[in-house]
Amino acid sequence: MKTGRIEEDFIGKMEIPADALYGIHTARTVQNISFSGKKLFQYPEYIHALAFVKKAAALANVEAGLLSVAIKEAIVWACDEILDNRYHESFVIDVLHGGGGIGTNMNMNEVIANLANEKLGGRRGTYHPVHHTEHVNRSQSTSDVCHTANRIAVILSFQSLGKQLEMCIQVMNELSKKFNHVETMSRTCLQDAMKVRVGESFRSYAAMLKRRLHWLSVSVNCLYQINLGGTVIGSGVGAPQHYRDVVVQKLCEVSNLPLQHRENLFDAAQHIDDLAAVSKELHLLASCLIKVAKDLRLRSSGPEGGFGEIVLPAVQAGSSFFPGKINPIVPETMIQCCFQVLGCDRVVQATLEHGELDLNVFEGIACINILDAMKMLERALASFIENCLLGIEVNEQRCKQLANSLIPAIVELKEKFGYSTVARWMKEKSREELIKLLQCGGNGDDQNK
Numbered sequence: 488m489k490t491g492r493i494e495e496d497f498i499g500k501m502e503i504p505a506d507a508l509y510g511i512h513t514a515r516t517v518q519n520i521s522f523s524g525k526k527l528f529q530y531p532e533y534i535h536a537l538a539f540v541k542k543a544a545a546l547a548n549v550e551a552g553l554l555s556v557a558i559k560e561a562i563v564w565a566c567d568e569i570l571d572n573r574y575h576e577s578f579v580i581d582v583l584h585g586g587g588g589i590g591t592n593m594n595m596n597e598v599i600a601n602l603a604n605e606k607l608g609g610r611r612g613t614y615h616p617v618h619h620t621e622h623v624n625r626s627q628s629t630s631d632v633c634h635t636a637n638r639i640a641v642i643l644s645f646q647s648l649g650k651q652l653e654m655c656i657q658v659m660n661e662l663s664k665k666f667n668h669v670e671t672m673s674r675t676c677l678q679d680a681m682k683v684r685v686g687e688s689f690r691s692y693a694a695m696l697k698r699r700l701h702w703l704s705v706s707v708n709c710l711y712q713i714n715l716g717g718t719v720i721g722s723g724v725g726a727p728q729h730y731r732d733v734v735v736q737k738l739c740e741v742s743n744l745p746l747q748h749r750e751n752l753f754d755a756a757q758h759i760d761d762l763a764a765v766s767k768e769l770h771l772l773a774s775c776l777i778k779v780a781k782d783l784r785l786r787s788s789g790p791e792g793g794f795g796e797i798v799l800p801a802v803q804a805g806s807s808f809f810p811g812k813i814n815p816i817v818p819e820t821m822i823q824c825c826f827q828v829l830g831c832d833r834v835v836q837a838t839l840e841h842g843e844l845d846l847n848v849f850e851g852i853a854c855i856n857i858l859d860a861m862k863m864l865e866r867a868l869a870s871f872i873e874n875c876l877l878g879i880e881v882n883e884q885r886c887k888q889l890a891n892s893l894i895p896a897i898v899e900l901k902e903k904f905g906y907s908t909v910a911r912w913m914k915e916k917s918r919e920e921l922i923k924l925l926q927c928g929g930n931g932d933d934q935n936k
Contacts, residue, residue: 543735663687680895
């Protein structure tokens with residue numbers, strides 16, 4: 488039976504698993520302020536972002552004369568191990584804990600310190616010669632570390648979501664070309680309207696998604712402005728000037744991202760409207776995707792009692808009661824994903840609203856909900872494309888029937904003979920007579936009387 492090791496802080500002593508890379512501060516977070524079941528190891532982009540920050544800080548600290556080269560190299564090695572996707576299972580804190588992200592920062596500090604000490608021949612839990620706060624956290628606070636890592640994590644997560652959106656736009660444009668020769672009937676107010684080409688609907692979806700991707704990209708681009716070096720409230724107290732002058736440049740080098748300081752670091756500590764703007768764009772994207780998915784459900788409804796214009800691919804049985812019934816399960820999954828995204832946005836906006844005075848201590852929950860929203864949309868879009876869009880077919884016979892029905896015919900007659908004349912015909916003539924009038928161009932009728 489394995490025995491634990493004893494670690495101590497100013498609160499007291501605590502037993503930690505002997506082989507754990509985390510330490511007492513992480514263990515207290517797990518014990519005292521965990522509730523969501525969302526663990527840091529489930530968010531690799533966030534772990535990478537934190538490792539980038541710690542690596543950049545070590546490089547800046549040694550340049551400022553605050554760390555020895557040996558300790559810096561051990562910290563950098565540990566960060567590189569984490570960036571290589573190793574030891575992620577050691578990040579066990581609940582990402583929605585209180586305390587302004589203290590558990591997140593200390594989980595990273597302790598794992599890096601223990602890895603670095605082993606690299607230098609030491610043992611886990613001794614924090615010598617590399618200490619989690621004196622060395623790994625030198626010139627930093629939880630506030631500026633997490634603020635910066637939050638934004639880098641969202642930037643990294645957006646890269647994957649952006650690719651899925653680009654793919655969806657491409658597929659929509661391909662469908663618009665594929666179905667552009669097929670005429671059907673449009674609807675306004677859920678009532679019959681004029682003729683429209685099936686391809687036009689998919690072209691409109693592509694245009695909308697292209698616009699949403701543009702504005703989402705614009706909002707994410709604002710996150711490249713960070714406050715690393717501002718420490719707790721933006722004053723920079725606790726971080727020497729030389730460190731502050733070089734740390735963002737070091738972060739650019741290790742992350743390969745064009746980051747820069749926010750114009751006002753006090754503003755950065757207090758206000759998270761830049762994150763809220765990204766979330767609001769995700770809200771708009773989700774709302775638009777709900778509309779697209781609802782359209783596909785309506786257009787594929789039937790097979791006998793609905794619109795029946797398009798046929799969605801059958802990916803699994805739709806009912807345990809109706810044999811052979813196929814339901815639009817993939818569009819419905821997309822809709823439910825988007826409902827969740829709308830909920831994530833409400834959390835982010837509440838986080839913005841409930842910031843107080845000089846530091847928004849709830850920023851971490853905003854970041855996690857944005858990451859959740861992005862990951863859900865990324866996964867749902869991948870399924871939507873693969874299991875729905877790529878297999879859509881058009882029921883050309885049904886579309887032709889709809890395109891040649893009464894209201895589209897009435898619209899064409901109105902364009903030829905005027906609104907008032909056709910309105911009078913609607914009272915006087917049968918459906919068959921009106922369609923015949925269109926076919927014969929109105930010849931022999933009394934429209935000129």
